[in-house]
Amino acid sequence: MRNISSKSFLSLRHIVGCCKVSCITLSHWGITTSFRRFGQPASQTHPHLIAEGEVTPGITRAEYHQRRCKLVQAAVKTFRGVKSVKDHLFIFPSSTTSYMTNDIPYPFRQNTDFLYFSGFLEPDSLLLIEANHKSVDGAHVSHLFVPRRDPSRELWDGPRSGTDGAIKLTGVDASFTTGELGKYLQYYNHQHKDYVLWYNHGRPVHADFHHRILEQVMKDQKHKCVENPTMNCHKLRALKSPAEVQLMQRSADIASEAFMETMKFSRPMVNEAHLWAKMDFECRIRGAEFLAYPPVVAGGTRANIIHYITNNQVIVDGDLVLMDAGCELHGYASDLTRTWPVSGKFTKPQKELYNATLRVQEACIKLCTNQYSLDELFHEMLLLLAEELTHLGIIAAESSPEEKLQLARKFCPHHVGHYLGMDVHDTSTMSRKAKLKPNMVITIEPGIYIREDDFTVSPEYRGIGIRVEDNILITDSAPLNLSASCPKEIEEIEGIMAARA
Ligand SMILES: [Mn+2]
Structure with missing residues (x-):
C-alpha cells in the first residue's frame, strides 16, 4: 500500500x-x-x-x-x-x-x-x-x-x-x-x-x-x-460479488419462507396489521435484522393503492390480500410481492386476472438478460399486459396498438422493476436505459389493478388488485430467480392454504 x-x-x-x-x-x-x-x-x-x-x-x-x-x-x-x-x-x-x-x-x-x-x-x-x-x-x-x-x-x-x-x-x-x-x-x-x-x-x-x-x-x-x-x-x-449474491439469496430465502408462514396464518377477518406482524416475526426469527421497508398489506380493493402501508383494515372472506414485503439481512434487501385469497381459494375472476399477471411476470423473467434494459423490459411488460387484458375483454379488441399500450399503463401504473441490493430501490443514479449485466439483481413485478369504480371494466373484475414480484439475478446465461422458493402458482398457494391448521 x-x-x-x-x-x-x-x-x-x-x-x-x-x-x-x-x-x-x-x-x-x-x-x-x-x-x-x-x-x-x-x-x-x-x-x-x-x-x-x-x-x-x-x-x-x-x-x-x-x-x-x-x-x-x-x-x-x-x-x-x-x-x-x-x-x-x-x-x-x-x-x-x-x-x-x-x-x-x-x-x-x-x-x-x-x-x-x-x-x-x-x-x-x-x-x-x-x-x-x-x-x-x-x-x-x-x-x-x-x-x-x-x-x-x-x-x-x-x-x-x-x-x-x-x-x-x-x-x-x-x-x-x-x-x-x-x-x-x-x-x-x-x-x-x-x-x-x-x-x-x-x-x-x-x-x-x-x-x-x-x-x-x-x-x-x-x-x-x-x-x-x-x-x-x-x-x-450494482454488480454483486459472489459473497453478495449469497447474502441476497439468503435474504430472498428468508422472505420466501416468511411469506409461506404468513399465507398459512391468514384467514377471513384477519387484520392486515396481524399479517404485517407475522411477516416481521418470521423474517426476524430467521436472522433478518428488520423488514427492508414498511410492507404493503392490502386486502381487497386497497391493493389498488400502490403504496398502501396503513395496514389496519380487516380482510373479509372472498378478498385477495396483496403483500409487498422483504427483509434486510446483514445489509442486503429482498423485495417480494405475492397475492393470495384470504379464504384459501381463488374465485374464477380472481384466477383469470392472477394467471394473466403470472404469465406476464414469467415471460418478463425469461427476458432478464444482457439484451434488455429495465426500460425495455417495461415496454415488453406493457405489450404482454395489453395482450392479456385484451384477451380478458378488459381492453377492447378493436383498440389501436397505441391505445392498448396506454390502457396497459392505466391498469399497471408502475414500472416493471428496479435494481435491488443493499437498498431496496438500489443504485438510484443508474439509468434504467442501461442494458442489464451479469451479477446485477433486479425485481420483476408486473401487476393488474382494476379500480372498484372503473365502469369500463365488467363488474366481476372491479376492485381486484394483483402483483407478483420476484428477485432476479442476471447471469451469463439464463436468469436466476432468487425468490423461486416462494410459491406463486395457484395450485401451490391453494395447497399451502389448504394445509392450514
Ligand atoms: Mn419492488
Missing part, C-alpha cells in the same frame, strides 16, 4: 491508541477469556454472526479493501477534469442517529455508500480515502473517523469501537476521532494544492460533517474541482 500523506499527520496526533481498552470477562460462566468489545458484532464477540476475517457477516476485510481499490481505479480512470490535478480525496460520511422524539431514537440504519466501502456500523463516522493520479491500480490510504471512546456515553449506549477498534475491525490504514476531522482536512488542504474532492455535497448525509467539509476544504477553492462519487459508487454496487 502506498502511503500518501497520512504518515506526517499521524505523527502530529497523540490520541490514537491511548484509549484504555475495555474488556469483559466471562469468568462467572466458567470462561476465562477476556475480549475487547466493539461498537458492532465482531468475530471475537459474535462468532455466531461473524467469521474470522469478516467485517460484516459474509463480507471480508479483503473484499472491503477491494471495493475501495475499485472506486479509486474508476475515479482515476474516468476523471476528465483539470490536467494539473494530481491527488484524489474521497469523503463518505455515515448516517447520524435520528430521533422520533426527545431521547427516543429511530432504529439506526447505516448510510449505504459509507457501509459499502467501510463495513463500519457506528453512527457519526466518516470514511476518507486518499489517492493520486498514479493510482491506476487502485492504491490508496483509507482513514476512518469514528466517535471517541467515552465511558459515560458507553454506559448508556453500549460500547464504541474507538480508533483502535475501528482499525482492528475494518482493516483501514488509520483511524482518528471525529473531533480531529477539521484539523485533518485543514492539514490535507495545506499539503495539497490541486486535488479533486470526491464528495456528494449536493445531498449531504451528515449535517455536522458537511459543515466542517464546507469550512475546511470547499470554501477557499484551493482544490481544483469537486466531483460526485455517487455514480461510480453505484456502478460498483
Whole structure:
C-alpha cells in the first residue's frame, strides 16, 4: 500500500491508541477469556454472526479493501477534469442517529455508500480515502473517523469501537476521532494544492460533517474541482460479488419462507396489521435484522393503492390480500410481492386476472438478460399486459396498438422493476436505459389493478388488485430467480392454504 500523506499527520496526533481498552470477562460462566468489545458484532464477540476475517457477516476485510481499490481505479480512470490535478480525496460520511422524539431514537440504519466501502456500523463516522493520479491500480490510504471512546456515553449506549477498534475491525490504514476531522482536512488542504474532492455535497448525509467539509476544504477553492462519487459508487454496487449474491439469496430465502408462514396464518377477518406482524416475526426469527421497508398489506380493493402501508383494515372472506414485503439481512434487501385469497381459494375472476399477471411476470423473467434494459423490459411488460387484458375483454379488441399500450399503463401504473441490493430501490443514479449485466439483481413485478369504480371494466373484475414480484439475478446465461422458493402458482398457494391448521 502506498502511503500518501497520512504518515506526517499521524505523527502530529497523540490520541490514537491511548484509549484504555475495555474488556469483559466471562469468568462467572466458567470462561476465562477476556475480549475487547466493539461498537458492532465482531468475530471475537459474535462468532455466531461473524467469521474470522469478516467485517460484516459474509463480507471480508479483503473484499472491503477491494471495493475501495475499485472506486479509486474508476475515479482515476474516468476523471476528465483539470490536467494539473494530481491527488484524489474521497469523503463518505455515515448516517447520524435520528430521533422520533426527545431521547427516543429511530432504529439506526447505516448510510449505504459509507457501509459499502467501510463495513463500519457506528453512527457519526466518516470514511476518507486518499489517492493520486498514479493510482491506476487502485492504491490508496483509507482513514476512518469514528466517535471517541467515552465511558459515560458507553454506559448508556453500549460500547464504541474507538480508533483502535475501528482499525482492528475494518482493516483501514488509520483511524482518528471525529473531533480531529477539521484539523485533518485543514492539514490535507495545506499539503495539497490541486486535488479533486470526491464528495456528494449536493445531498449531504451528515449535517455536522458537511459543515466542517464546507469550512475546511470547499470554501477557499484551493482544490481544483469537486466531483460526485455517487455514480461510480453505484456502478460498483450494482454488480454483486459472489459473497453478495449469497447474502441476497439468503435474504430472498428468508422472505420466501416468511411469506409461506404468513399465507398459512391468514384467514377471513384477519387484520392486515396481524399479517404485517407475522411477516416481521418470521423474517426476524430467521436472522433478518428488520423488514427492508414498511410492507404493503392490502386486502381487497386497497391493493389498488400502490403504496398502501396503513395496514389496519380487516380482510373479509372472498378478498385477495396483496403483500409487498422483504427483509434486510446483514445489509442486503429482498423485495417480494405475492397475492393470495384470504379464504384459501381463488374465485374464477380472481384466477383469470392472477394467471394473466403470472404469465406476464414469467415471460418478463425469461427476458432478464444482457439484451434488455429495465426500460425495455417495461415496454415488453406493457405489450404482454395489453395482450392479456385484451384477451380478458378488459381492453377492447378493436383498440389501436397505441391505445392498448396506454390502457396497459392505466391498469399497471408502475414500472416493471428496479435494481435491488443493499437498498431496496438500489443504485438510484443508474439509468434504467442501461442494458442489464451479469451479477446485477433486479425485481420483476408486473401487476393488474382494476379500480372498484372503473365502469369500463365488467363488474366481476372491479376492485381486484394483483402483483407478483420476484428477485432476479442476471447471469451469463439464463436468469436466476432468487425468490423461486416462494410459491406463486395457484395450485401451490391453494395447497399451502389448504394445509392450514
Ligand atoms: Mn419492488
